[in-house]
Amino acid sequence: MAREQVTTAAGGIVWRKRAGSGRTEPRVDLLLIHRPRYDDWTFPKGKTEPGETLQATATREIAEETGARVRLGHPLGELTYPVSDGMKSVSYWSARLVGEQEPFTPNKEVDEVRWVGVREARKLLTYDHDTALLETFVELLDRKAHRTRTLVVLRHGKAAPRSADLPDLERPLTTVGSEQSKQVLPVLAAYGVSRVVSSPALRCAQTVEPYAYSISTFIEIDERLSEQTDANQVHRSVESMLDRGRPVVLCSHRPTLPWIFQSIGTDAYDLGTGEGVVVHHRKGVVLAVEKLA
Known part of the structure; x- marks a missing residue:
């Protein structure tokens, strides 16, 4: 058939x-x-x-x-x-x-x-x-829910393996990771993202760099989104993003993601490298969450 x-x-x-x-x-x-x-x-x-x-x-x-x-x-x-x-x-x-x-x-x-x-x-x-x-x-x-604010949560693209010869913060994206950073660009553009926030790790910054370049903006480096952080620091970082009206993307690490989702007030997502979710919220209430392809 x-x-x-x-x-x-x-x-x-x-x-x-x-x-x-x-x-x-x-x-x-x-x-x-x-x-x-x-x-x-x-x-x-x-x-x-x-x-x-x-x-x-x-x-x-x-x-x-x-x-x-x-x-x-x-x-x-x-x-x-x-x-x-x-x-x-x-x-x-x-x-x-x-x-x-x-x-x-x-x-x-x-x-x-x-x-x-x-x-x-x-x-x-x-x-x-x-x-x-x-x-x-x-x-x-x-419900005025058509006027939501947008927060995109990204896990960095595929990075070079951990090595004793290279500090963890300096591990760059691989060829696959660089391609992932390009693939996410049109999605971020569709949501009108105008603020770009990243962990200080090079692999995170490189993941959102093509998009930041495409809209002629700078990357905000936030130490509170690194792997060497804690729940309280992550909460303060995310809270500052939820308070802003501009659509924002944050790029961080797998170990940090559970605290990020907890701070947002939504279910946790186990994201692969280069994957993300879009959170639509209004006045502190999450109204919808979309998993990015």
Whole structure:
């Protein structure tokens, strides 16, 4: 029996603050697209490219279809539905508009984009699965959980083995570790990470260096995230990051991770080299955690 083909895709519910709206409707606008081929109204999304993460797909497709640059927030789940050649699986996020939207040029894929309120979106959306997705977003909206802060926790990439000839802090990444540091770059970009914090170990700093370079920022070295630390120091470090509004990534070590997750207030994750999790939180409460591929 032939295996059913599954097409993977990603997108988001793009939102922005609505100025001067009344009390009867949430103060947000949502971005919908019209596709002339299907004559439908839907949310922006698209297929993944080879080697591309779902998060990178979501931000790329939103930008290509609407001209909107976004940063991802709370995940909205995955929708699976039949298409002509099998099944389609689409992952969605709450996606906040960043800066000004680029001018939109109608094309054969999308001939119109429209900012609408929640009530109008319910009327316009063509598909039941999109309407269900909208209600998931509205549930977050009612709790103000669409406006989360983001903390990415990374374990450093694969490093050179411990050696009596090289101090532990100076162990560099291997070729595999360097490749891992490049792979995480588009994921951090999708979440709009703008602050980069690292253990003083070279292998940690090298893991986040390509991303820091890509956004022209510096790496903050935090001794409290080293392997030679304790729970209280880790707690103070993490607490300072949770208090800030900017999306942040921290890079540390496997022995330190349990204290990091304990400080965040979430379950512990046993991360492999180069792996991470994204923590979405608001006012000290963790609302969602995603394991990075």
